[in-house]
Amino acid sequence: MNPVLHVENLTTIATRRGVDNTVVDGVNLSLPAGGSLAIVGESGAGKSMLIRSILGIHPPGVSMRVSGRVMLDGHDMLSLRGRAHRRALARSVGMVHQDPLRSLNPTFRVGTQLTEALSFAGSGGGRRGRTARAIDAMREVGFRSPDVESRRYPHELSGGQRQRIGISAATLTEPALLIGDEPTTALDVIVQKRVLDLMDEMRERTGASLLLVTHDLGVAAERCDEIVVMRAGKIVEAGRTTTMLSAPTHPYTRSLLESIPRLDGPRPHRLPTPAEGALS
Numbered sequence: 685m686n687p688v689l690h691v692e693n694l695t696t697i698a699t700r701r702g703v704d705n706t707v708v709d710g711v712n713l714s715l716p717a718g719g720s721l722a723i724v725g726e727s728g729a730g731k732s733m734l735i736r737s738i739l740g741i742h743p744p745g746v747s748m749r750v751s752g753r754v755m756l757d758g759h760d761m762l763s764l765r766g767r768a769h770r771r772a773l774a775r776s777v778g779m780v781h782q783d784p785l786r787s788l789n790p791t792f793r794v795g796t797q798l799t800e801a802l803s804f805a806g807s808g809g810g811r812r813g814r815t816a817r818a819i820d821a822m823r824e825v826g827f828r829s830p831d832v833e834s835r836r837y838p839h840e841l842s843g844g845q846r847q848r849i850g851i852s853a854a855t856l857t858e859p860a861l862l863i864g865d866e867p868t869t870a871l872d873v874i875v876q877k878r879v880l881d882l883m884d885e886m887r888e889r890t891g892a893s894l895l896l897v898t899h900d901l902g903v904a905a906e907r908c909d910e911i912v913v914m915r916a917g918k919i920v921e922a923g924r925t926t927t928m929l930s931a932p933t934h935p936y937t938r939s940l941l942e943s944i945p946r947l948d949g950p951r952p953h954r955l956p957t958p959a960e961g962a963l964s
């Protein structure tokens with residue numbers, strides 16, 4: 685079976701104020717249809733830049749030169765431009781952000797945002813059909829009175845409810861790939877578990893594959909079949925979760941594992957920074 689995402693030798697040079705920085709350095713990875721892959725690494729490792737490079741979404745004010753190959757759900761992403769690129773993203777990718785307020789428009793009711801997402805992805809059924817689908821989708825993510833709640837603005841919902849709308853919006857069009865970009869970092873552990881459970885449930889329902897970006901190796905291990913570990917733009921280790929946890933080969937992965945706080949173990953040490961050069 686073809687992988688839903690296949691990345692070959694992806695390299696990104698970001699230029700800001702005339703200074704070049706290789707933020708993604710020769711990355712290769714493959715995610716099978718229905719599978720789950722976590723990208724872990726400390727802050728600045730290049731996780732966000734990798735996702736941006738895969739999706740072709742560049743931060744404002746930064747020029748990014750991306751080379752290599754990205755096949756996503758049959759789309760040759762690096763060759764797409766303009767409307768074709770936006771359509772491919774809308775059809776094939778759903779994204780859950782750390783802060784759902786970033787992805788929701790504060791000036792539109794949440795129900796309208798869901799129907800607009802359906803419309804943009806080319807979903808049929810007319811206006812009425814799309815509204816009914818949006819209401820159903822809200823019910824699927826646990827809203828009890830979606831007729832009423834769909835008329836609320838994002839700021840009128842709680843943080844947990846907004847994240848549920850975020851997950852609903854990301855899975856509504858049944859994309860082949862669901863990306864969680866630190867989706868639970870800002871949440872307490874109880875809500876964190878609920879959000880991750882809901883993402884798993886929606887994946888089961890739609891058959892989507894999961895690419896989970898996290899600095900939390902514990903979350904990665906619990907939710908994903910495979911893990912890649914990034915450091916300074918490169919993948920330093922990749923493999924099945926069980927293998928990596930029981931027999932990590934790279935010193936950096938071992939340090940990440942040792943830095944997970946445990947109730948029964950010694951207090952973890954701070955990881956050395958790349959500049960300290962203790963690991964390579």
Ligand SMILES: Nc1ncnc2c1ncn2[C@@H]1O[C@H](COP(=O)(O)OP(=O)(O)OP(=O)(O)O)[C@@H](O)[C@H]1O
Pocket residue numbers: 698699700705707725726727728729730731732733734743746899
């Ligand atoms: N807008 C930008 N312009 C230029 N370089 C950037 C920009 N954003 C990040 N970088 C650089 O890209 C590299 C990778 O950063 P990135 O944000 O991808 O790391 P990350 O692993 O996602 O970290 P975090 O977990 O903190 O989000 C870093 O060296 C960073 O300084």
